[in-house]
Amino acid sequence: VSLRSAPDGFPAGGPSAAIIGGGPAGLMAAEAMAGRGVAVEVFDAMPSVGRKFLLAGKGGMNLTHSEPLERFIPRYGARAEPFATLLAEFGPDAVRRWADSLGIATFVGSSGRVFPSDFKAAPLLRAWLRRMKAMGVAFHVRHRWLGWDDYGALRFATPAGERAVEASSTVLALGGASWPQLGSDGAWVDLLATRGVVVAALRPANCGFDVEWSEIFRGRFAGQPLKTVALSFAGRTVRGEAMITETGIEGGAVYALSADLRDAIARDGNAVLSLDLKPDWSEARLAEALSRPRGAKSLSTFLEKTAQLKGVAVGLLREGEVPAEPARLAGLLKDIKLTLLRPRPMAEAISSAGGVPFEELDGSLMLTRLPGVFVAGEMLDWEAPTGGYLLTGCLATGHRAGLGAAAYATAPR
Numbered sequence: 524v525s526l527r528s529a530p531d532g533f534p535a536g537g538p539s540a541a542i543i544g545g546g547p548a549g550l551m552a553a554e555a556m557a558g559r560g561v562a563v564e565v566f567d568a569m570p571s572v573g574r575k576f577l578l579a580g581k582g583g584m585n586l587t588h589s590e591p592l593e594r595f596i597p598r599y600g601a602r603a604e605p606f607a608t609l610l611a612e613f614g615p616d617a618v619r620r621w622a623d624s625l626g627i628a629t630f631v632g633s634s635g636r637v638f639p640s641d642f643k644a645a646p647l648l649r650a651w652l653r654r655m656k657a658m659g660v661a662f663h664v665r666h667r668w669l670g671w672d673d674y675g676a677l678r679f680a681t682p683a684g685e686r687a688v689e690a691s692s693t694v695l696a697l698g699g700a701s702w703p704q705l706g707s708d709g710a711w712v713d714l715l716a717t718r719g720v721v722v723a724a725l726r727p728a729n730c731g732f733d734v735e736w737s738e739i740f741r742g743r744f745a746g747q748p749l750k751t752v753a754l755s756f757a758g759r760t761v762r763g764e765a766m767i768t769e770t771g772i773e774g775g776a777v778y779a780l781s782a783d784l785r786d787a788i789a790r791d792g793n794a795v796l797s798l799d800l801k802p803d804w805s806e807a808r809l810a811e812a813l814s815r816p817r818g819a820k821s822l823s824t825f826l827e828k829t830a831q832l833k834g835v836a837v838g839l840l841r842e843g844e845v846p847a848e849p850a851r852l853a854g855l856l857k858d859i860k861l862t863l864l865r866p867r868p869m870a871e872a873i874s875s876a877g878g879v880p881f882e883e884l885d886g887s888l889m890l891t892r893l894p895g896v897f898v899a900g901e902m903l904d905w906e907a908p909t910g911g912y913l914l915t916g917c918l919a920t921g922h923r924a925g926l927g928a929a930a931y932a933t934a935p936r
């Protein structure tokens with residue numbers, strides 16, 4: 524990379540490649556490029572790289588998933604097609620081998636998800652950065668990318684003032700727009716749009732939703748988990764855990780349905796989610812249990828004794844009218860309807876949907892409108908559920924973009 528403030532004055536030897544964004548996608552691109560012998564400089568707006576990657580470590584660091592590729596690929600929904608080739612090149616097994624090559628063993632949890640053996644992100648990131656530095660990759664933090672100047676150089680705001688950087692090829696890996704305090708704020712959308720790149724609006728993904736709880740329910744149950752429930756929406760059912768919040772509902776099972784729920788709310792104004800509070804029991808078994816005489820028991824005691832339901836589950840039931848007749852009560856416990864009003868704000872989401880569509884890119888993830896500029900990670904227009912698919916998608920696209928940018932930087936021109 525050459526630093527300059529005017530169009531002249533390039534150093535002899537020419538500029539090297541720039542990676543903007545030091546998240547997992549940008550770092551994987553940097554490593555792929557350095558591996559091809561290209562001089563690489565990584566720029567990031569924050570005082571250190573990989574902040575969201577480290578945060579993922581707080582939740583156990585789910586790196587990838589162990590299911591076979593034919594089940595893995597459809598997790599990318601409408602983008603399964605480009606991901607089929609991306610994952611054939613750098614898929615879940617490659618992710619595990621890569622972690623292993625950094626001295627971090629991985630294991631498959633009972634859910635099939637893959638984690639580092641210590642569930643931590645920091646040792647992995649430390650080893651990765653150490654290896655890249657040994658390969659000659661240079662890091663420039665507190666460099667906020669501002670777009671391009673009139674001469675096509677990259678503009679950065681730094682504590683020492685603005686800098687212009689000439690690069691032989693550029694990988695943009697600026698992330699989505701969730702958790703902006705960690706660096707990814709989506710400000711790049713306007714920077715690319717002004718250069719004629721079509722960008723699909725960023726939307727929250729793997730997010731919670733607002734529900735209008737009664738004051739009593741919110742006061743008593745916000746912060747409490749609903750363990751082993753089954754949630755259904757639009758013909759899909761997901762078993763797992765959900766969490767009641769002050770404003771609504773969140774958690775793994777909700778996230779798994781969140782793309783469909785979000786799109787339905789955008790289309791119809793709200794979405795009705797169905798909750799089965801007793802997914803392991805058939806409705807008939809539940810109805811039979813509930814047909815025992817209640818006597819003088821309160822509803823809570825009766826439900827606890829007959830169906831082992833208590834606390835937040837009974838609270839949820841009480842948010843509506845409770846039928847006395849056993850068959851109807853059983854039906855309701857297996858189909859509590861929750862009206863979701865809106866997704867939680869982007870800043871709270873695990874990831875974001877939208878971004879640069881694959882139609883704007885060639886097969887090496889280079890922007891067709893901006894030759895020499897490649898895009899990777901969450902800033903591309905794809906989404907996937909939690910379960911390791913997000914990091915794997917970021918690493919796979921980072922790898923592809925890095926190889927493309929390396930080829931571009933070294934091609935005779």
Ligand SMILES: Cc1cc2nc3c(=O)[nH]c(=O)nc-3n(C[C@H](O)[C@H](O)[C@H](O)COP(=O)(O)OP(=O)(O)OC[C@H]3O[C@@H](n4cnc5c(N)ncnc54)[C@H](O)[C@@H]3O)c2cc1C
Pocket residue numbers: 543544545546547548549566567568569572573574575576578579580582583584585586587666667668669696697698699701702705706707708709710711872873874899900901902910911912913914915917
């Ligand atoms: C709480 C939480 C837990 C998660 N847990 C998991 C998990 O267990 N498994 C999983 O697969 N995924 C998980 N994810 C998702 C995963 O962390 C992200 O999908 C992934 O980090 C995205 O990688 P990225 O490289 O595309 O972007 P990011 O990691 O967001 O990195 C982008 C980088 O670009 C920099 N940047 C942005 N704009 C500029 C600019 N203008 N100039 C310079 N630099 C800029 C940012 O500072 C940042 O360092 C989790 C996310 C969250 C929020």
